[in-house]
Amino acid sequence: xxxxxxxxxxxxxxxxxxxxxxxxxxxxxxxxxxxxxxxxxxxxxxxxxxxxxxxxxxxxxxxxxxxxxxxxxxxxxxxxxxxxxxxxxxxxxxxxxxxxxxxxxxxxxxxxxxxxxxxxxxxxxxxxxxxxxxxxxxxxxxxxxxxxxxxxxxxxxxxxxxxxxxxxxxxxxxxxxxxxxxxxxxxxxxxxxxxxxxxxxxxxxxxxxxxxxxxxxxxxxx
Amino acid sequence: xxxxxxxxxxxxxxxxxxxxxxxxxxxxxxxxxxxxxxxxxxxxxxxxxxxxxxxxxxxxxxxxxxxxxxxxxxxxxxxxxxxxxxxxxxxxxxxxxxxxxxxxxxxxxxxxxxxxxxxxxxxxxxxxxxxxxxxxxxxxxxxxxxxxxxxxxxxxxxxxxxxxxxxxxxxxxxxxxxxxxxxxxxxxxxxxxxxxxxxxxxxxxxxxxxxxxxxxxxxxxxxxxxxxxxxxxxxxxxxxxxxxxxxx
Amino acid sequence: xxxxxxxxxxxxxxxxxxxxxxxxxxxxxxxxxxxxxxxxxxxxxxxxxxxxxxxxxxxxxxxxxxxxxxxxxxxxxxxxxxxxxxxxxxxxxxxxxxxxxxxxxxxxxxxxxxxxxxxxxxxxxxxxxxxxxxxxxxxxxxxxxxxxxxxxxxxxxxxxxxxxxxxxxxxxxxxxxxxxxxxxxxxxxxxxxxxxxxxxxxxxx
Numbered sequence: 315x316x317x318x319x320x321x322x323x324x325x326x327x328x329x330x331x332x333x334x335x336x337x338x339x340x341x342x343x344x345x346x347x348x349x350x351x352x353x354x355x356x357x358x359x360x361x362x363x364x365x366x367x368x369x370x371x372x373x374x375x376x377x378x379x380x381x382x383x384x385x386x387x388x389x390x391x392x393x394x395x396x397x398x399x400x401x402x403x404x405x406x407x408x409x410x411x412x413x414x415x416x417x418x419x420x421x422x423x424x425x426x427x428x429x430x431x432x433x434x435x436x437x438x439x440x441x442x443x444x445x446x447x448x449x450x451x452x453x454x455x456x457x458x459x460x461x462x463x464x465x466x467x468x469x470x471x472x473x474x475x476x477x478x479x480x481x482x483x484x485x486x487x488x489x490x491x492x493x494x495x496x497x498x499x500x501x502x503x504x505x506x507x508x509x510x511x512x513x514x515x516x517x518x519x520x521x522x523x524x525x526x527x528x529x530x531x532x533x534x535x536x
Numbered sequence: 537x538x539x540x541x542x543x544x545x546x547x548x549x550x551x552x553x554x555x556x557x558x559x560x561x562x563x564x565x566x567x568x569x570x571x572x573x574x575x576x577x578x579x580x581x582x583x584x585x586x587x588x589x590x591x592x593x594x595x596x597x598x599x600x601x602x603x604x605x606x607x608x609x610x611x612x613x614x615x616x617x618x619x620x621x622x623x624x625x626x627x628x629x630x631x632x633x634x635x636x637x638x639x640x641x642x643x644x645x646x647x648x649x650x651x652x653x654x655x656x657x658x659x660x661x662x663x664x665x666x667x668x669x670x671x672x673x674x675x676x677x678x679x680x681x682x683x684x685x686x687x688x689x690x691x692x693x694x695x696x697x698x699x700x701x702x703x704x705x706x707x708x709x710x711x712x713x714x715x716x717x718x719x720x721x722x723x724x725x726x727x728x729x730x731x732x733x734x735x736x737x738x739x740x741x742x743x744x745x746x747x748x749x750x751x752x753x754x755x756x757x758x759x760x761x762x763x764x765x766x767x768x769x770x771x772x773x774x775x776x777x778x779x780x781x782x783x784x
Numbered sequence: 785x786x787x788x789x790x791x792x793x794x795x796x797x798x799x800x801x802x803x804x805x806x807x808x809x810x811x812x813x814x815x816x817x818x819x820x821x822x823x824x825x826x827x828x829x830x831x832x833x834x835x836x837x838x839x840x841x842x843x844x845x846x847x848x849x850x851x852x853x854x855x856x857x858x859x860x861x862x863x864x865x866x867x868x869x870x871x872x873x874x875x876x877x878x879x880x881x882x883x884x885x886x887x888x889x890x891x892x893x894x895x896x897x898x899x900x901x902x903x904x905x906x907x908x909x910x911x912x913x914x915x916x917x918x919x920x921x922x923x924x925x926x927x928x929x930x931x932x933x934x935x936x937x938x939x940x941x942x943x944x945x946x947x948x949x950x951x952x953x954x955x956x957x958x959x960x961x962x963x964x965x966x967x968x969x970x971x972x973x974x975x976x977x978x979x980x981x982x983x984x985x986x987x988x989x
Contacts, residue, residue, distance in 0.1 A: 321884050332872040332911075393866025394882075400832055402858035402887045462702055466695045470685045479681055480699060483674040484706050487713035494717060511716075515709070526702055533694045536835040688796060771797060 318403045322411025323418070329388075330419045336384065337419050344377040344424055348431040359436045366435035367445065367496035371489055373431075374424045374449050375456060379481060381420050382460040383467075383474050385412060386531065390468055399535055405528040409465075413457045413524055421453025437500070444499040444509075452492040452512045455519030459484050462523055465530030488515055546623045548765045549774045555758040562758070566751035573744030581738045590654045594738075597647040599746035600640045601665075603753060604672060605707075607637030611679075612704035615697035625761075627693025628768070630700060631683050632760035636753050638676035644669050664718035668711045675703045689768055785809055785966055786831070786935060791840035793826050800826055801987050805840070810934070811961050813979050814968040818987030824970040825865070827987065828939050831968060832862045844935070858887060862937045867924035871913035875904050875923045878912060882927055890930055898929035901952070918944050925949075928956055936960060938969040950975060 330337060351369045352362055389395040398408050428449050429442040437445065463481035467473040495508035577595035611633045618626030648666055649659045660666070679699055686692035769775045785808060792802040800823030808814050816824050829835045831842060833849050833856060842849045849856045869878045876895055883890035899908050902922040904915075912920055921944045928936070936957070942950050950973075957967055958978035 318885075318887070325881055325885070328877075329870060329872050391866075392870065393864050393868035394870065396834065396862065396864055396866070397868045397882060398885060399834060400857050400860060400862050401885050402854045403885070404854075408885070462698070466682060466699055467685070472685065476681055476685055479674075480678040483671050483678065483710070484702070486671060487706075487709050490713045490717040511713075522705075526698060530695060530698050533691055533698070536691060 315407060319407050319411040319414070322408045323415045326412055326415030327418060330415065336381065337423065340377050340381045340420055341423055341427055343380060344373050344427060345431065347373040347376060349434065352434065362435045363437060363500065366432060366437050367441075367493040367500070369435070370428055370431055370445060371449070371493040371496070374421075374428065374453065375485055375489055377424055378420050378453055378456045379460060379478055379485075381416070382464045382477060382481070385416055385461060385464040386468050387464075387473075390534075395531065396535060399532060405531065406525040409461060409524040409528045409531070410520070413454070413461050413520065413527075416461070417454045417457040421449065421457060424453065425449035437496075441496055441499045444505045445496045448492045448495040448505070448509060448512060451509060451516055452488045455488050455512075455516040455523075456485060458516075458519035458523035458527075459488075461527035462530055465527040465534060468531065468534040488512065488519075491515065546621075546625045548625055548628070548769055549772070551625055552762055552765050552778075555762050559755050559758050559762075562751045562755035566748050566755060569744055569748035569751060573741055573746075573748050576737065576741035576744055581741050588654075590651065593647050593651045595741050595745045597644060597651060598742050599749045600644040600647065601669060602746055603749045604637055604641035604644050604669065604676075607633055607640060607753060608672060608675070608700075608707065609704065611637060612700040615700040618693055619697045619701075624693075624768075625765075627689075627697065628761050628764045629757070630696060631693070632757045632764055633753075634676055634680050634683070634696075635760070636756050638673060638680065640749070640753075641669060641673040641676055645673065662718065664711075664715040667714045667718070671710050671714070672707070675707070679703070785845060786968070787843045787846075788831065789841050789843070791827070791830060791842070792838040793823050793830065794838045795823070795826060799838075802839075804985070804987065806983065806985055808966050808968065808983065809981075810964040810966060811979070812966060812981040812983060813957070813961055813977060814966075815982060815984045816968060816970045816987065817984060822988035824987060825939055828862075828864075828937050828968065828970065832860060832937055833857070859933050860935045860937065861886075861928070861931050861933045862939075863924065863928065863941060864939045865943075867920050869912050869920060869923050872911060874909050874911055875899055875915070875926070876908040878923055879926055883930075894930045895926075898926040899923075901929050902926045902949070918946065918949075921945065922949065925953060928953075928960075931960075932963075934965050936965060936967040936969075938967065940970055940972070942971050942973055942975055954978070 348370055351365060355361060355365065386395060389398065399405055401408070425446050429446050432442045432445050460477075460481050463477045463484075466480060467477045470476060491508045491512040495505035495512065498508055499505045573595065577592055581592070583589055611630045614626045614629040614633070617623065618630065645666070648669070652661060652666075653659050679696055682699055683692045683696040686695055766775060787805075787807050789805045790802075791804040793800040793804075800821075804827065806814060816827060818824050826835070830837050833842075833853070836850075844852060844856050844859065868882065869875075870881070873881065876892070876899065879895040879898060880890055880892070883895075896905065896908060899905050902925055904919060904922055904926070907915065907919070912923060915923070925941065925945075938957075941953060941957075945953065954975050954977045957969075961967060961977075961979040
């Protein structure tokens, strides 16, 4: 069981690394969105510090979402998805592998990039740590929930826009607890409660979402 | 016994005439309840000593909020039935309910804004309940958009069903997280949780209005499901017979 | 072994076929025929369990396939129109990867042997995006060489192949049938397959 998950991860990572442009453009999207805000609201350090958790989290969330349509679309186009669905291995486990691989090439680098962008917003050091950690902890849930949306919209006209319409409302709890953790650190409350709730969302998202996504894929293939 | 009856009516061809007979009943009940509710709401219920006459919008606002949430549950229930038993009618019911639910969510937000302006001095406040209602509206719109983007009705029903079920699991999580977020950011905003004690006549008015909305939802959903049945089954013999009879 | 009974298929608003049934025993081949749009691919996908028939039933070894699910899929090899190969991977990687995802183990030697049979030895380390259409098809067909699962379902396997390759593939399918395998396939061109029992099914006649 674990074997097929780890094999799917390895396969998807290899594919992603042979096409590094996708990965890089997601990261640049994050950087650009985060840099637009100071230009929009002005350079006052106090204001930026206040906006930072929300802006950086929304940026990370949108960047994750942008890479979602690719999650199944390539496999769908070249027929690999049919083969996956016909494999004796449970489709849910292979989707889990794909979700983890998606996180490794989106959530993980976004989290590593976030503290650098946090510096632009004059966040204090402890808040930078919490920002990184909260994005690390929360993005797996985004990849999981996003997989459901990607499965449901597979092969549809205007799939990308529809995908965001379906997925963004479901992302709200992750955004609230993720940005809340950083906020709580800045205001001195401590991020503990937020981070535990974020971990709960991620566990729930990663455990259940792949099966819902697998059901969606089977419907899309019919 | 009852199982047999249920499955008999789960066939579109038997459900269609049944729904046709029920619709006038629900419309009549709606008319009576709505008149009674509005009469109580506008003429019997006393003027609120804190909020003046403006509070009377709750007779519509509260019922609409209830209906919007309840309709989502019913929709998810039909969606689950459709996935579990592969019955065609379940998917049709779910897609017939979605626009009504979205409408009530919209009315709830709209009346909430109208109520908010005189009460709190702002059209919109980021109150937990308002925010959740807004997200609920997004969920409805997502459902409608997804089912309309898929041409094959069977796939549309099933995909919509998965989305509705995922949504129904998430609704409590969203509500809880928004509430948590709201208590942390309360600060300057007005506390809305402490509604003034309500006179029992107001409660009666609200109940009557809510029941009227129930009847409206049932009538409209059944009308819509009849249209959907005709549209999807237009190539079957019973629909052709029906249409031939109509056009005579 | 493989039985279909009274299958009905509806796509959108059109009924593609109904009342389709057949029985296929070990070592037998079923040729599926019919004009374009008669529902050949739809029937093949139904036989795989990818889509559900509107009515009717498909049985494998006497059991309905929707009950068997995993057990049925580990007996099944499906080759669709689409090659199911990754452009970013080399032919060798593609073969190893599709075997792994299908729950099989394939040694490097066996994979290289398969590539040699389809005439791609020497190109096993070149990313598939640099191969021609015909070569990509051969990579997809190379999957069949080490394939020992009993039921092969092949959608237009001969498309885009030259004369030699057609003969080679016909031989491969013949060998599979002689081992006691079953095959269901569609094709537009007449192909001579060295096999004992060949059945035909014409859709939309």
